[in-house]
C-alpha cells in the first residue's frame with residue numbers, strides 16, 4: 001500500500017476542489033496547507049477512524 005496519496009478536498013475558503021498530498025505513514029497529524037487556488041491557510045487534519053483514514057479541512061480562523 002502506498003503511503004503517499006492525493007486526496008481531493010474542497011477548500012473551506014473559496015470552495016474550489018483541490019488535491020492535497022497526504023502521507024498516512026506519519027500517522028495522525030494536523031498541519032496547515034495553503035490553498036493552491038486562493039492561497040489561504042487551510043487547517044488539515046488526518047485521523048484514523050478505525051476503518052479508514054479521514055481527511056478533514058477547516059478554516060484557520062474558526
Ligand SMILES: [Zn+2]
Pocket residue numbers: 011012013014015016035036037038039040
Ligand atoms: Zn481556496
